[in-house]
Amino acid sequence: MAKTVVSLKITLRGSKPPIWRRLLVPGSMTLDDLHVAIQATMGWDSGHMHAFMIGKEQYGDPEAGDDLSDEADMSLDQIVKSGVPRFTYTYDFGDDWEHLIAIEKPQPVVAGQSYPACVAGKRACPPEDCGGIGAYEDLLTVMADPNHPDRAERLAWYGGEFDPEEFSVEDADTALAGCFERKPGG
Numbered sequence: 293m294a295k296t297v298v299s300l301k302i303t304l305r306g307s308k309p310p311i312w313r314r315l316l317v318p319g320s321m322t323l324d325d326l327h328v329a330i331q332a333t334m335g336w337d338s339g340h341m342h343a344f345m346i347g348k349e350q351y352g353d354p355e356a357g358d359d360l361s362d363e364a365d366m367s368l369d370q371i372v373k374s375g376v377p378r379f380t381y382t383y384d385f386g387d388d389w390e391h392l393i394a395i396e397k398p399q400p401v402v403a404g405q406s407y408p409a410c411v412a413g414k415r416a417c418p419p420e421d422c423g424g425i426g427a428y429e430d431l432l433t434v435m436a437d438p439n440h441p442d443r444a445e446r447l448a449w450y451g452g453e454f455d456p457e458e459f460s461v462e463d464a465d466t467a468l469a470g471c472f473e474r475k476p477g478g
Contacts, residue, residue, distance in 0.1 A: 295319065297407060298368045299396035302330060302381070304389060306425040307415070313464065314412040316399055319372065321408065323351050323363035325472075330381060330391065332467040333410045335417035340384035346376055371395065387424040406474040410464040416456050432456055 296319030343352040352360040
């Protein structure tokens, strides 16, 4: 059972209206597990490199580059104790999806609750490999206009309609539960 619980609000930088998730995670969670949790709840498929930036230190998979500190060696408890109120997570260095992670007030451990858990969020994550925040906004414009000359091509690329407002806390928590071998909602 978790000794401490950290509440994180993860917001995709540049998204308007904001795309975000709120996670309750054990303080002992390391950044490599946080990467898995973000991927599951945002809807990414973890097919690209990533890095966390905490202060002036960059963390990631040490096999991805010599300039990265090992993300498996840094826990959220360590970050909280250092007094850092927020840090960033960048996924897919081509599309450059930058997420701002705000550390919110500590949460009490709830008996019977399993962690990590997704407890809130808004809006669908942009489709993987759509080109970054600017290209995503263009994609939304094209898909929303039934008369746009590129609409059929974009629909074919995506595989059908895309609803940017669609998000389910329950679905995100179920995906998270599957990654961490726990029951959804519990």
